[in-house]
Ligand SMILES: [Zn+2]
């Protein structure tokens with residue numbers, strides 16, 4: 001939660017993370033759109049403590065499978081509400097709101113696994129609607145194209 005929130009609130013990190021948010025339509029592949037530096041920084045920040053804390057190989061393997069599944073599932077174009085459990089676990093509906101340009105959704109729904117963390121810190125989207133209206137970065141300033149997006153964090157004058 002805090003790593004993801006930092007990517008939104010620290011300007012130098014947002015330059016990297018904006019690439020992930022440049023998707024205009026959501027599907028299961030959208031989670032794979034990430035700047036290579038974000039990928040390396042996040043994996044290190046998450047996996048290094050788990051490794052240093054001495055978790056067994058089995059636990060780390062299970063964690064990687066769950067993370068891999070949720071990264072694909074949360075972006076997928078399926079409506080999974082889970083009833084009241086949607087306040088506990090992150091669903092596609094929950095993460096789709098995170099990708100919205102709608103005013104009520106900006107810098108909201110940061111959690112990747114447990115939705116209740118956003119309810120706890122007051123960053124959950126309050127909308128009754130199932131899906132947001134429009135996806136992407138507000139202002140649409142991230143360019144299209146692999147190489148342009150690779151260079152974007154270093155060339156953006158924003
Ligand atoms: Zn984000």
Ligand SMILES: [Zn+2]
Pocket residue numbers: 020030031075095099
């Ligand atoms: Zn995402």
